[in-house]
Amino acid sequence: MTDKLDKSPSDTPPPGDSVSAGAASGPAPETIKAIPVRHYGRWISGVIVVALLVALGIAFSQGNIQWHTVSDQLFVSSVVQGAGRTLLISILAMIVGVVLGILLAVMRLSKNPVTSTVAWLYIWFFRGTPVYVQLLLWFNLALIFPVLNLGPIYKNNMTDVMTPFMCALLGLGLNEAAYMAEICRAGLLAVDEGQTEAAQALGMSHTKTLFRIVIPQAMRVIVPPTGNEFINMLKTSSLVYAVTYNELLRSTSAIGSTSYAVMEMLFVASIWYLAMTSVFSVFQYYLERYYARGSSRSLPPTVFQKIKANLIGLGSERGKG
Amino acid sequence: MTAMVKSEGVHKSFGQVEVLKGIDLEVNTGEVFCLIGPSGSGKSTFLRCINHLEKINAGRLYVDGYLVGYRQKGDKLYELKDSEVALKRRDIGMVFQRFNLFPHMTAVENVMEAPIQVKGVKKADARDRAMELLERVGLGDKAKNYPSQLSGGQQQRVAIARALAMDPKLMLFDEPTSALDPELVGDVLDVMRDLAESGMTMVVVTHEMGFAREVGDSLVFMDGGVVVESGNPRDVLTDPQHERTKSFLSKVL
Numbered sequence: 001m002t003d004k005l006d007k008s009p010s011d012t013p014p015p016g017d018s019v020s021a022g023a024a025s026g027p028a029p030e031t032i033k034a035i036p037v038r039h040y041g042r043w044i045s046g047v048i049v050v051a052l053l054v055a056l057g058i059a060f061s062q063g064n065i066q067w068h069t070v071s072d073q074l075f076v077s078s079v080v081q082g083a084g085r086t087l088l089i090s091i092l093a094m095i096v097g098v099v100l101g102i103l104l105a106v107m108r109l110s111k112n113p114v115t116s117t118v119a120w121l122y123i124w125f126f127r128g129t130p131v132y133v134q135l136l137l138w139f140n141l142a143l144i145f146p147v148l149n150l151g152p153i154y155k156n157n158m159t160d161v162m163t164p165f166m167c168a169l170l171g172l173g174l175n176e177a178a179y180m181a182e183i184c185r186a187g188l189l190a191v192d193e194g195q196t197e198a199a200q201a202l203g204m205s206h207t208k209t210l211f212r213i214v215i216p217q218a219m220r221v222i223v224p225p226t227g228n229e230f231i232n233m234l235k236t237s238s239l240v241y242a243v244t245y246n247e248l249l250r251s252t253s254a255i256g257s258t259s260y261a262v263m264e265m266l267f268v269a270s271i272w273y274l275a276m277t278s279v280f281s282v283f284q285y286y287l288e289r290y291y292a293r294g295s296s297r298s299l300p301p302t303v304f305q306k307i308k309a310n311l312i313g314l315g316s317e318r319g320k321g
Numbered sequence: 322m323t324a325m326v327k328s329e330g331v332h333k334s335f336g337q338v339e340v341l342k343g344i345d346l347e348v349n350t351g352e353v354f355c356l357i358g359p360s361g362s363g364k365s366t367f368l369r370c371i372n373h374l375e376k377i378n379a380g381r382l383y384v385d386g387y388l389v390g391y392r393q394k395g396d397k398l399y400e401l402k403d404s405e406v407a408l409k410r411r412d413i414g415m416v417f418q419r420f421n422l423f424p425h426m427t428a429v430e431n432v433m434e435a436p437i438q439v440k441g442v443k444k445a446d447a448r449d450r451a452m453e454l455l456e457r458v459g460l461g462d463k464a465k466n467y468p469s470q471l472s473g474g475q476q477q478r479v480a481i482a483r484a485l486a487m488d489p490k491l492m493l494f495d496e497p498t499s500a501l502d503p504e505l506v507g508d509v510l511d512v513m514r515d516l517a518e519s520g521m522t523m524v525v526v527t528h529e530m531g532f533a534r535e536v537g538d539s540l541v542f543m544d545g546g547v548v549v550e551s552g553n554p555r556d557v558l559t560d561p562q563h564e565r566t567k568s569f570l571s572k573v574l
Contacts, residue, residue, distance in 0.1 A: 198421035198480075201372055202435035202487060203411035206403060212438060216425045 069264040073255060074271065082251025083272045089168050089240060089247060090233045096173030097233075098226065101180025106210065108185055119181065126178035132239050135171035138162060139243040168240035168247075176233060183225045187218035227284035231277050238273075248272055323386075325350045325491050325522045326371055330380035333366055340366045342546040343380065348491075348524055348539070353517045355533040355554060356526045358543035359569060364526045365418075367543070368493050371524065372413045373406050384413065385490060411439060414484030418496040420476040422468040428455060428479045429464035432486045439487070447486075454482040458512045474505030478512050485516075492516065494525040530574055534558050542566045 107119035142158035149155045191214050199209040238249040249269050256265030326348035333341040340363045348354040356364040369375045373390040382389040391398045422431050432451035436442040455461050458478040468476050498506040510532050517536050533554045540554035550566045561567045
C-alpha cells in the first residue's frame with residue numbers, strides 16, 4: 001500500500017494518465033479480417049425481379065396504348081383542375097375529420113355517460129358502414145327530405161344545400177372523424193396518468209388539464225398516424241366520383257370516355273395520385289422524424305441518408321463478392 | 322394549535338381490497354408529520370385521500386376544518402362538484418414520487434402554469450414569482466431547461482417550486498426521494514428542511530428515517546391499513562413499543 005503510494009509520483013505519471021498512455025503506446029489491436037457471409041439469395045432474387053420488370057415493360061410496350069395521349073393529357077387544364085379539387089376536398093375533409101375526431105375522442109373518454117355513448121354511437125355508425133355508402137346517402141338525402149328546415153335558423157331546398165361539394169365534404173369528413181377519434185383517443189390515453197394528477201393537484205379544472213397538459217403531449221402520438229390518414233384520404237377521395245364532384249378521377253374519366261382513351265386517362269390519374277401521395281409521404285416521413293425526438297435515442301435517417309447508405313452498402317457488397 | 326388535517330375512521334377500498342382500515346390522526350398546523358411503513362401499508366393512499374385524488378369509503382377527513390370532497394348539511398352528505406374540489410386543492414400542494422413535471426414546458430413554465438391558469442395571475446408577475454421560487458430551491462440557472470434536461474433531484478426541486486407557486490397552506494410529499502439516486506437525495510431533503518423551518522405544514526410519506534428524526538414533529542408508523550404506532554419521531558424511532566414497528570425499523574435503520 002505505502003509502496004505503491006511512494007512509487008506512483010516518482011517513476012510513473014498518475015494512474016488515470018498511465019492507462020491511456022499505455023494503451024496509446026502499446027501495439028494496436030489486430031483488425032479482424034474475416035470472409036463475410038455470402039448473400040447468394042440477394043443476387044438470385046435481384047435477377048428474378050429485374051427479369052420480371054423487363055417482361056412487364058415489354059408487355060406494356062407491345063400493348064395497344066397511345067403513350068403520347070398520356071403525356072399530352074397530363075397537364076390539360078381540366079385534369080390539373082381535377083387534381084386541385086382532389087387536393088382541396090382531401091384537405092377540407094381532413095380538417096373536418098381532425099376537429100370532429102378530437103371532439104369525439106374527448107367525448108368518448110368523458111365521465112358523462114351521455115356524451116360518451118353519443119360518441120360511441122357515432123363511431124359505431126360511421127366506422128361500421130362503407131364510406132361509399134355514406135357518400136351515396138348524403139347524395140340522395142333529398143329523396144326523403146326535400147327541404148332542409150332548421151326552424152327559424154335556416155330553410156332551403158335540400159338539392160341546393162347538398163351540392164356535389166357538400167356531399168363530398170360531409171361524406172369524407174364525417175367518415176374520417178370516426179377514424180381520427182380512435183387515433184386521438186389512443187393519443188390521449190398514452191399520456192401518463194401522473195400528468196393529469198399533477199395538474200389536478202394544482203387545482204386545474206378538467207378542461208384546463210385537457211387543453212394545457214394532456215392534448216399537447218398527446219399530439220406526439222396523434223400526429224404521425226394523422227399524416228398517414230391524409231395520404232389515405234387523397235386516394236379515398238376518388239370515391240366522390242359517385243356524387244358527381246369533379247375531382248381528378250372524374251375529370252380524367254370524362255376525357256377518357258369521350259376520346260376512347262380510357263386506359264390512357266386512368267394512367268394520367270394514377271400518375272397524379274402517385275405524385276401527390278409521394279410528395280406527402282416525404283412530408284410524413286419528416287413529420288414522424290420530428291415527433292420522434294426525445295422518444296427514440298437515434299433518429300431514423302432522412303431519405304437522402306437512406307439512399308446514400310444503400311448505395312454504399314451495395315458497393316461494399318460488390319467489392320467483397 | 323389547530324388541526325390542519327383531521328382524520329376520523331377513514332376507510333378506503335380498491336374493489337375487494339381494503340387498503341385503509343380506519344385511520345385516526347391529526348396533523349397540527351405548522352408541523353412536519355411523517356408517515357412511515359412498509360410498501361402496501363396504505364400510507365401513499367392516505368396521502369392521496371387528503372387532496373381527494375382518492376375518494377374515501379367511510380369515515381371523515383377534514384382539511385383546515387372543511388370536509389374533504391363533501392359538504393355536510395344536517396345528516397346528509399353532498400358530493401362536491403369538480404370545480405369545488407379544484408378550489409380546495411389550490412391550498413394543498415402535492416409532490417409526487419415520479420415528479421410528474423409537465424415535459425412539454427420548461428422549468429419556469431411548469432412553475433408559472435397553475436398560477437396563470439388557475440388563479441389568473443398576470444404572466445409577468447407569475448414569471449417573477451416562479452423565478453423567485455426556482456432561486457429558493459437552488460435552480461435559478463435552470464429556469465429555461467426542459468424536465469428531460471434536468472436530473473431527478475433537480476426535477477423534484479422544480480416540482481416543489483411548482484407546488485409552492487400556489488401558496489398552499491399544506492404540502493403533501495409522496496415518497497419524494499424514493500425515485501432518486503442516493504447522491505441527489507440530499508438536495509431535495511435540504512429544500513424540504515428549509516420549507517419546514519419556514520413554518521409550512523407538511524405531511525411526508527418517506528423512507529428517510531434520518532429526515533423524519535431530524536425534521537419531523539410527529540411520526541406515524543402504518544402497517545396493513547392501520548396506524549400501529551405514533552408519537553414523537555425520536556421516541557418512536559429509538560424506542561418502538563410495538564413488535565411490528567421494531568421489526569420494520571430493524572430492517573430499515
